[in-house]
Amino acid sequence: MSDKPDQPVAASNSVWYFASGVVLVVAVLIGASVGPAGPPWWQVPLEFLSRLPLVSFDSGVSDAEWNIVWRIRMPRVVLGGLVGGMLSIAGASYQGVFRNPLVDPYLLGAAAGAGLGATIALTFGRSATVDWAIDPVPTAAFIAAILTVAVTYAVGASFGGTRSGVTLVLAGVAVVSFVTAVQTLILQRNLDLVREVFQWILGRLSGATWADIRLVTPYVIVSCIVLMLHRRHLDVFRVGDVEASTLGVSVSRTRLVIVAAATLGTAAVVSVSGLIGFVGLVVPHVIRLVAGAGYRRLLPLSLILGAAFLILADVFGRTISSPAETPIGVVTALIGAPFFIYLLRTRKVSA
Amino acid sequence: MSELAFDAVGVRYGKRLALEPFTERIESGEWVGLVGPNGAGKSSLLRAAAGLVESTGSISVGSVDLAEQHIRERAALVAYVPQEPLIPADMTSFDYVLLGRTPYIGYFGSESAHDRDVVAEVIARLRLDEFATRHLGSLSGGERQRVVLARALAQEAPVLLLDEPTSALDIGHQQQALELVAEMREHSGLTVFSAMHDLTLAGAYTDRLAMLDRGAVVATGTAAEVLTAERLADVFDARVTVEIDPDDGTVIVVPRRTLASDCGPNGHGDD
Numbered sequence: 201m202s203d204k205p206d207q208p209v210a211a212s213n214s215v216w217y218f219a220s221g222v223v224l225v226v227a228v229l230i231g232a233s234v235g236p237a238g239p240p241w242w243q244v245p246l247e248f249l250s251r252l253p254l255v256s257f258d259s260g261v262s263d264a265e266w267n268i269v270w271r272i273r274m275p276r277v278v279l280g281g282l283v284g285g286m287l288s289i290a291g292a293s294y295q296g297v298f299r300n301p302l303v304d305p306y307l308l309g310a311a312a313g314a315g316l317g318a319t320i321a322l323t324f325g326r327s328a329t330v331d332w333a334i335d336p337v338p339t340a341a342f343i344a345a346i347l348t349v350a351v352t353y354a355v356g357a358s359f360g361g362t363r364s365g366v367t368l369v370l371a372g373v374a375v376v377s378f379v380t381a382v383q384t385l386i387l388q389r390n391l392d393l394v395r396e397v398f399q400w401i402l403g404r405l406s407g408a409t410w411a412d413i414r415l416v417t418p419y420v421i422v423s424c425i426v427l428m429l430h431r432r433h434l435d436v437f438r439v440g441d442v443e444a445s446t447l448g449v450s451v452s453r454t455r456l457v458i459v460a461a462a463t464l465g466t467a468a469v470v471s472v473s474g475l476i477g478f479v480g481l482v483v484p485h486v487i488r489l490v491a492g493a494g495y496r497r498l499l500p501l502s503l504i505l506g507a508a509f510l511i512l513a514d515v516f517g518r519t520i521s522s523p524a525e526t527p528i529g530v531v532t533a534l535i536g537a538p539f540f541i542y543l544l545r546t547r548k549v550s551a
Numbered sequence: 552m553s554e555l556a557f558d559a560v561g562v563r564y565g566k567r568l569a570l571e572p573f574t575e576r577i578e579s580g581e582w583v584g585l586v587g588p589n590g591a592g593k594s595s596l597l598r599a600a601a602g603l604v605e606s607t608g609s610i611s612v613g614s615v616d617l618a619e620q621h622i623r624e625r626a627a628l629v630a631y632v633p634q635e636p637l638i639p640a641d642m643t644s645f646d647y648v649l650l651g652r653t654p655y656i657g658y659f660g661s662e663s664a665h666d667r668d669v670v671a672e673v674i675a676r677l678r679l680d681e682f683a684t685r686h687l688g689s690l691s692g693g694e695r696q697r698v699v700l701a702r703a704l705a706q707e708a709p710v711l712l713l714d715e716p717t718s719a720l721d722i723g724h725q726q727q728a729l730e731l732v733a734e735m736r737e738h739s740g741l742t743v744f745s746a747m748h749d750l751t752l753a754g755a756y757t758d759r760l761a762m763l764d765r766g767a768v769v770a771t772g773t774a775a776e777v778l779t780a781e782r783l784a785d786v787f788d789a790r791v792t793v794e795i796d797p798d799d800g801t802v803i804v805v806p807r808r809t810l811a812s813d814c815g816p817n818g819h820g821d822d
Binding site for chain 1: 624625629630631638651653656660706805
């Protein structure tokens, strides 16, 4: 009889993973098939099929056309998937660890720090740094994002300890305001940079290369593995810091590990894609509304569906006003916000 | 074997002394009630035992000093139910009770078949089967309280700490919850230490009472010894009479109204 309660849960888990996997595959195929140049859209899925092992037929895609798909579209699709999945799983983890549904992975300053880092790097001027072995903009954004979250943590720990998540959130508010003010100050003294910085902040996936992907993938993998290993802890966090502690969880240490992992991945993707908003806040929420709030299912689904969401949002962004591109950060909010409101209205929400 | 011993346990928050050194020994399987006015230090004492606040002195379960235990080992020895448990509305009762197994699950592990067996057994024993797959948000206050107690029971700790477990319930549900604790204690031989609000219920269900006032113990003993009208007047500033049920010896604390001629029901006196 003890098996009974978990049987339906296990079954519906695999259904959810399978369904979301299908959604992701479809999103990738759409992302690879849609674009201004290149082969007719319906030939691209056929070409993918013909490239599978043991399958061989002529899809009608020429080598030049395949180059467009593989060199230009696919890096963009893969990067979009990495960014969307990473921001969503990090957002879900942040929401869990702070037991606050209004939190996103930028809460403790990852975004503000990355913005400041990128701004400082851009003040050197693109032309001066073009020969550098490493591109200073993503590097500075990555380092500044991590440093800012570390400062927030140190400040939070200095007043009231890390036992309560609330002090950390307040420290985040203070640090983010400060960092943003510094960034504004730098911008105000370098008005010629405003356009460039603003573009960076809005986020973009265009011009993505396989090299970008090689850059962020290791961080994303490490971050996701650590977060997935803490899914059970996030469920314990749902009863609050006090009770989690009486259930044998070292609350402050576990929170630090989860925040550090989520921040590492967030900083990595933000450094190459800019500050794409809304994904980390809304994707976990939508999944909660449709698939339940348990973190064991929420984290993997956030990863998979967050990836699919951003790939599709990017397709949308590069087609609605083609040939001009709508910034991806604008698209995520334009699609995400109404959809989110629709879900809130149709589903009974218990926050 | 699982007696709970306090040796000069004191709690202070900053400069304020919340609890003067408290020494007491609760025998294995005994249920001791902690009574006293608001702010007397009841919660502080329980929180110290649960490892939630820093305390001086030492607290031990059996021969084990809790201060030397890792947080997980401690959770396997002491289960704690706070005054207002935080209820995740969208969690099922089964998953919530399963959280009680946390101390037995390795850091990267997940719950075993045994853990699920324990939870299923606790749920069956507390007659919660019909709630198992329901979300906590859809349960009534009394039902929730039973699920919270089930989680504490699934923790399989020999010592159970309850901080005013029934303060939010009506009299029927208060009684049901306390009956449940009594039943759990009998079945599993739990040592129970509970802060309690209602003095009559405290006297009826516990073996012994300890009364705190302004952080210090003012009396310990049986309900009849601790709950005297003079002491309640002194400590609680309450006008009560204390009666003893002639059949079973239950101590009944009856609040008395101030004389009608002094202060009538409309507050106008007799003018």
